[in-house]
Structures are given as C-alpha cells and as structure tokens.
Amino acid sequence: MRILVTGAAGFIGFHVCKQLLSLQHQVIGLDNLSDYYDPALKTARLSLLGIDTSAEDTSTVKYEHNGFIFYKADITDKKSLDAVFEQHPFDVVINLAAQPGIRFSIKNPDASVNNNILGFFNVLDCVRKYRSKHFVFASSSSIYGNNKVPFDINDNTDKPVSLYAATKKANEVLAYSYSHLHKIKTTGLRFFTVYGPWGRPDMAYFSFTKSIIEGAEIQLFNNGHLYRDFTYIDDIVKGIVAVAENTNEGNSTVIPYTIYNIGNDQPVQLLEFVKTLEEIIGKKANVKMMPMQPGDVFSTHADITELEKDYGFAPVTALKTGLSEFVQWYKGFYQ
Numbered sequence: 001m002r003i004l005v006t007g008a009a010g011f012i013g014f015h016v017c018k019q020l021l022s023l024q025h026q027v028i029g030l031d032n033l034s035d036y037y038d039p040a041l042k043t044a045r046l047s048l049l050g051i052d053t054s055a056e057d058t059s060t061v062k063y064e065h066n067g068f069i070f071y072k073a074d075i076t077d078k079k080s081l082d083a084v085f086e087q088h089p090f091d092v093v094i095n096l097a098a099q100p101g102i103r104f105s106i107k108n109p110d111a112s113v114n115n116n117i118l119g120f121f122n123v124l125d126c127v128r129k130y131r132s133k134h135f136v137f138a139s140s141s142s143i144y145g146n147n148k149v150p151f152d153i154n155d156n157t158d159k160p161v162s163l164y165a166a167t168k169k170a171n172e173v174l175a176y177s178y179s180h181l182h183k184i185k186t187t188g189l190r191f192f193t194v195y196g197p198w199g200r201p202d203m204a205y206f207s208f209t210k211s212i213i214e215g216a217e218i219q220l221f222n223n224g225h226l227y228r229d230f231t232y233i234d235d236i237v238k239g240i241v242a243v244a245e246n247t248n249e250g251n252s253t254v255i256p257y258t259i260y261n262i263g264n265d266q267p268v269q270l271l272e273f274v275k276t277l278e279e280i281i282g283k284k285a286n287v288k289m290m291p292m293q294p295g296d297v298f299s300t301h302a303d304i305t306e307l308e309k310d311y312g313f314a315p316v317t318a319l320k321t322g323l324s325e326f327v328q329w330y331k332g333f334y335q
Helices: 011-022 039-048 078-087 102-107 109-130 163-182 204-214 233-244 270-281 305-311 319-334
Strands: 002-006 026-031 062-065 068-072 092-095 134-140 186-191 217-221 257-262 286-290
Touching (some): 002 011, 011 026, 078 109, 092 109, 092 233, 102 109, 102 163, 109 134, 134 233, 186 233, 204 270, 204 319, 233 305
Parallel strands (some): 002 026, 026 068, 092 134, 217 286
Antiparallel strands (some): 062 068
16 A cells, blocks of 8 residues: 655654555655754654655755655645645555644644644645545544543543643544545544654653663652553554554445544553663662643553454553663663
8 A cells, every 4th residue: 555654754653654664565754854852863763764864955855765755844834745645646644743742832832733733634635635545643642631541532532631632632623524524534543652762852751761871860740640551662553554554444324433542551650660760771760759730641541442342452562671672772872
C-alpha cells in the first residue's frame, strides 16, 4: 500500500515509517522539522531512513532514498499538502503531526490551535478530496481529563483540563463529522505516554534520565503521587500498523469511525518510575517535590479491551525492559 505518515521525523512517526518500510509498503513521510525541540534529533532519525536533509539547497523540499520519499512541508500549508496528495494518491494516511505539549499549549495557545486544529483539518480535507481508503490519526489520553480510571473509550470527554487536550478532542469531532458526511474510514488512537529510544526530550522519562546522569535536579509534581500508563514504542507501533493496514470498509450503513485506546494497561506511580530509572542508571536522583501543576491529571490508565478484541493488541514490554532500552540508546547518542 502507499501510505502517508505526517510527523515522519517525530518520535512515533519515525518508528512507524521504519516498520512500514520493513513490511514493503510504499511510504511517503512529511514533517516541517520544527524547533519545538532540537531539530538535530529529528534529522538524525531521518538519517536512519536514508534521508539527508542537510543539502545546501534550502529550497529542496523532497528527498528520496530506496523508495522512501520524504517531504519537508507543513500541514498548516494547504497548498503544499495538496501538491503531495495530488502526486501520490494514498491508500492510507496516518496523521501524527501535531504541536505536542500540555504545558506548552497553555503558554503558546496559538501554536497549538494552528497546528492541531487548522493543520489537522487540512490533512483531513485532503483525505476527503483525494479519497484515501483509511484515515488514521493520533488522539491523546489527555482528553479524558480527570475521569475515573481505567479510561474507557465510551467515557465522556467533554471536560479537557488543558488546551492541548481540547485540540485533540476537536480532532476527534472533526474526524467524526467527515467520516459521517463523506463515508471516510477513520480510526482515532488515544495514545498513553509513549516512551523508548529516539524519544522526545520534553517528555519526563527523557528529562529525568538526562538529569539523573548529570546530577541535576528533577521535579516530581504532586510529590510524585501521579500515575502514568507508560507504553513502549515497539508495542505502540505494532498497534498503529495493524490498524492502518486494515482498509476494509465494512458495513456501508454504519459510520466508518472508530476510536481506540492504545496503552499498556499498567499504570506506574512516578515515584516507582524514578526508582526504576535509578536502578538502571546506577545513580540516585536529586528529587525536588512540587505541587500539582495546571493542566495535569492525577492518573492515566488505558482500557484496551476494544483494540485487543479487534486487532489482537497486547503490549509485551515491561517498564524496566523498555527503560533499559531507552537509557542504552540515550548514552550511545549523547555520551
């Protein structure tokens, strides 16, 4: 199949592209290489896919290596998106491009709305216009707010506690309306705290690792009494690919729209998480306890029953195993 992955230089997008290419799909990646975090990490990911974006000609927007095509482009630029869709009619579109960051969204609402709502709509409308068979998009566990746990896909999600969460809720509503109006097969995946090698520097596990190794202070909000459903990248990618490869339209009388949780189903308290990191690194953390911060939730816990039933999704990576893989990568990349 010909598959578009937006956010292809991002943490999850890079791993998804890598897996799809190994399965012999024709993959087209798209990313704007923003400086939200160090773009060098993004270009290093792309280099593993054979893409060198350091060419002197800064006007170059298309790169190709061994069948993998990469476009340096922005989903907020509808004209550029149209050009990519027109040149490559896609069977499947996996939209992972977004402006991440709960706290970032509070301080920089314009960037979050522009990327996560306008950019998302641009991709969605291209899916409609060029009739892709399946639209898969990244939602977030954050949309549950402070709901009871475990989070069930049928829970009410009308009270997000951060702007980032609100933009992801908007994605789901927009996607549903397009699926209803235009009969587009659409699947939304609510991600739960994805971690692993080549991860994002703004994520807690990444910054904690850096700080423990360097002897710097780490801050544990709500005095460390928060729970997160940490999910290893390899498990996440298997789930995404299994969903994306299913282009069966099913019953034509039913709106072809589905939402799933994709997580580990085993929440871990941050205090325990830090202890595990300390054991792996072999060094004690310099911890400063902090109060709860705006936009945060007490606990995340994915009920993955539906994804398990429909796609056989079953996370297999234990936290210590996954964190060991990450720490090994981190030391190799930065030290």
